[in-house]
Amino acid sequence: MEIWSEATIKNFRHTLLDWYDQEGRATLPWRINHDPYRVLVSEIMLQQTQVETVLPYYERFMQALPTVQDLARAPETQVLKLWEGLGYYSRARNLQKAARFVVDELHGHWPESADDLQELPGVGPYTSAAIASISFGEVVPAVDGNAYRVFSRLLKIDADIAQTKSRKIFYDAILPIVDPARPGDFNQAIMDLGSSYMTAKNPDSEGSPVRAFNAAYLDGVEAAYPVKTKKQKPVKQLFMATVSEDAGRLLFERRPDSGLLAGFWTFPLEEIQSIDEIVGEQLHIKPIVHVFTHRRWEIWLVKRAISLAENYDYLSPADWQQRALPTVQHKLLDALEDLQ
DNA sequence: CATACGTGGCC
């Protein structure tokens, strides 16, 4: 691993921030100002989600709920509907819990340090550092996937970025490099660098503004960085989805309050071991396939009667359109519509 | 500390 001199660090900050000032994405809507609410919403949405995906959601969310007080007072159903399709839905619930904490417990006064911000639900080591540096000027590194990738290459850090314990190694390595005059811009510049020149696949290290600081590139070993162990494959699961109609309404099931798609509405889903269990009954000749990070669902639509359960409800189109439905349920509805 | 937790894009 490389250790930079104080002169190199100063040179790097200057090079990075000059590039950021010229080429950075200053027009991103969460960079219009440093309002902690606007930054918080953006950072939560951006967790494991790309900028292009977030943009329309962010604009719509801020339009509907412009202040932390608005979010704190909103019905949870509205928040989930605004989040529909973004995924990782516990983020939406935690975001509203965080807003309620700031408004109700802290009387609208924001925590200003990374340590205190981490008390907010859904705000962990990365997000707390991002808000503290961007909104409040705290000199802390925001160590996200970009920072891992960028600094693993710049400094040739061999720690496996898939391992939790590597976080401290990167934090300690980056901390002395963060620009004390512009910590928020520094962190955002690293992220912009990681999503432009120093990408995971097909990086353009040759054209990168910090190529002179990229030890892995200069040594011709960039392909070896970052070190990252592989994830496990999604588990395959087979389901029968019940299509039960009553006077123009369709039967939906409310999923449990915890776990996958918690609290969201889908057709009643019953896991089966083999397609043989429903042969001759299915409505489609091919299953609807939906892949999560850790599961791969194959769902067969079956028109059948089913005994009602406590978490079942017949919904009219007007009903289900105003509820937050997971993407997999939209796929099922689309497939059903194709049959008509 | 390893795993659960969504979705869309890319090759």
Added chain:
DNA sequence: TGGCCAAGTAT
């Protein structure tokens, strides 16, 4: 196509 990747956190 299946695997990998993208501004992580909670448990």
